[in-house]
Amino acid sequence: METRISGVCDEIKELLIEKNKKYGNSALNPCRVFSKASTTEQLLVRIDDKLNRIMKGAGLLATDEDVINDLIGYLVLLKISMAKDKNYEILESAKSLYNNGQKTDILDHARDFD
Numbered sequence: 001m002e003t004r005i006s007g008v009c010d011e012i013k014e015l016l017i018e019k020n021k022k023y024g025n026s027a028l029n030p031c032r033v034f035s036k037a038s039t040t041e042q043l044l045v046r047i048d049d050k051l052n053r054i055m056k057g058a059g060l061l062a063t064d065e066d067v068i069n070d071l072i073g074y075l076v077l078l079k080i081s082m083a084k085d086k087n088y089e090i091l092e093s094a095k096s097l098y099n100n101g102q103k104t105d106i107l108d109h110a111r112d113f114d
Contacts, residue, residue: 011069012069012072012073012076015069015073016073016076016077019073027039027042027043027046027074027077028077028080028081028084030042038085039081039084039085040078040081040082040085043074043077043078043081044078046074047071047074047075047078050067050070050071050074051071053067054067054071
């Protein structure tokens with residue numbers, strides 16, 4: 001079973017790498033000509049659209065493996081985007097806590113124990 005899981009994951013990985021080479025990093029770094037929505041929000045819209053197509057095309061899911069692979073690919077990209085968002089939030093929180101590298105009274109409480 002582990003070999004099968006590994007094989008399917010490798011297929012999705014290759015699909016994503018191939019599309020990234022072909023189209024650039026448009027999913028995680030969109031050109032933003034019309035939409036100013038966040039990358040995560042844009043991926044959620046793509047997933048909604050893919051799910052809507054599946055719902056409207058009765059039986060499509062059972063006969064078209066590309067639909068499944070695309071959906072899995074979008075979910076992988078969503079996971080990457082959400083991790084990036086989380087890291088950005090953590091970075092911004094740290095910057096505000098540390099006042100962008102400047103010493104603050106809140107963080108300088110150790111001097112009270114001198």
